[in-house]
Amino acid sequence: MKFSLQINEGPYQHQAADSAIQFTKAALAKGHEIFRVFFYHDGVNNATRLAIPPQDDRNITAEWVALQKEHNLDLVVCIAAAQRRGLIDEDEMTRQGKDANNISEGFRISGLGQLIEAGIEADRLIVFGA
Amino acid sequence: MAKKFMYINRKAPYGTVYALESLEVVLIGAAFDQDVSLAFIGDGVYQLTKGQNTKAIGQKNFSPVYMALGDYDVNKIYVEKESLEERGLSLEDLQHLVWEDEDNDYEEKDSIRLVSRAELTDVLDEQEVILSF
Numbered sequence: 001m002k003f004s005l006q007i008n009e010g011p012y013q014h015q016a017a018d019s020a021i022q023f024t025k026a027a028l029a030k031g032h033e034i035f036r037v038f039f040y041h042d043g044v045n046n047a048t049r050l051a052i053p054p055q056d057d058r059n060i061t062a063e064w065v066a067l068q069k070e071h072n073l074d075l076v077v078c079i080a081a082a083q084r085r086g087l088i089d090e091d092e093m094t095r096q097g098k099d100a101n102n103i104s105e106g107f108r109i110s111g112l113g114q115l116i117e118a119g120i121e122a123d124r125l126i127v128f129g130a
Numbered sequence: 131m132a133k134k135f136m137y138i139n140r141k142a143p144y145g146t147v148y149a150l151e152s153l154e155v156v157l158i159g160a161a162f163d164q165d166v167s168l169a170f171i172g173d174g175v176y177q178l179t180k181g182q183n184t185k186a187i188g189q190k191n192f193s194p195v196y197m198a199l200g201d202y203d204v205n206k207i208y209v210e211k212e213s214l215e216e217r218g219l220s221l222e223d224l225q226h227l228v229w230e231d232e233d234n235d236y237e238e239k240d241s242i243r244l245v246s247r248a249e250l251t252d253v254l255d256e257q258e259v260i261l262s263f
Binding site: 006081111117 | 133134135141146148151154155158159161162164259260262263
């Protein structure tokens with residue numbers, strides 16, 4: 001089956017972020033396809049490469065990056081939600097005249113149309129959080 | 131082939147950002163020519179109330195945007211009857227949302243469909259993509 005995921009909550013604050021990773025791993029292990037993972041609301045915070053969780057805790061962003069590399073996942077961060085919350089990539093940094101960027105490798109920034117398309121293309125859209 | 135998209139709105143309009151960001155998805159999604167429905171349940175029914183005034187909390191009052199949904203061909207708006215009643219509200223407290231029926235001489239029709247919890251269950255059962263906010 002072809003799945004799309006929508007993640008609505010940030011890491012560590014809310015279990016939704018963890019559940020989404022665990023779902024992704026389980027689905028891939030069963031041979032399912034993940035069409036796209038779309039990060040929305042505070043879920044965009046899963047994409048920051050500047051988070052420093054304690055060493056004895058999980059690193060959610062790093063887990064996504066590892067999964068992305070292994071399975072070539074399409075990890076999309078909503079641009080409107082991200083800009084509101086100070087999550088930007090290098091291109092946006094330049095365009096907006098900001099002095100830093102924080103989006104991790106493995107993620108890409110795009111619009112809400114990507115979420116709708118994810119719903120159209122997948123057999124199931126699973127919403128985590130909210 | 132259009133899919134049946136349902137946006138479920140469950141939160142009050144200003145306590146969290148979910149209502150506003152749900153509306154943003156609905157407006158973008160309208161460009162994709164899908165079969166779109168909205169449902170308002172629980173505290174989500176407050177999103178549609180008329181006479182909202184956000185001046186004292188310093189946030190943007192986005193409630194007028196719901197009035198424009200008809201122009202985006204978003205005209206199936208389900209409001210759960212029990213959720214209204216539990217909050218002491220009725221249809222009279224909500225904005226009068228309408229759409230113009232192109233196939234019927236642009237007749238103005240109501241967008242809001244007041245449904246019971248049981249009826250809404252059936253509506254949800256028909257959907258293909260459900261996004262909850």
